[in-house]
Each structure stands twice: as C-alpha cells, then as structure tokens.
Amino acid sequence: MIPLLAGVRVWLATGYTDMRKGFPSLALQVQEILHRDPLGGHLFCFRGRRGNLLKVVWHDGQGACLFTNYVHSYYSSFSFS
16 A cells, blocks of 8 residues: 555556666656656556556655556456357
C-alpha cells in the first residue's frame, strides 16, 4: 500500500513503454514526454507492449521508488460460430 498524500495525481503514459527501462530512463521519459517533474511526488504509470506488465515511478520525498506488477486478465475470450 502506498500512502498517498492529498493532491497527489496519477499520470498514465499512453502508448507502449520498453519494460527494460529502470528508474533513470523512465524519469527522463516523464520529463521529456509528459513535461512533469518525476521527483514531485506524483505517480507515473507505464505499461508494456503486451499489456501484462505495469511499472509505476514514484518519489516519496526521501528516495525514488519503482514498482513493477504483472497484470493478469481475468477475462477469457470466447469464439462464436
């Protein structure tokens, strides 16, 4: 659980992100593409090409955090004939 303060925003990066990137590369992407400060305390979310991996960049005021989570789909596809 991430303790979020009042006024913290969650930014979702559209498109695909190379999931081999670490905090420095993702923070640079936040600065160049989103034009935001990655050390400002907001959450920045990135997803991989397949959509099954999510990375969240967050700076809590003391240090940088990079959270990674595999997203599993609970929906199954049905084919109708």
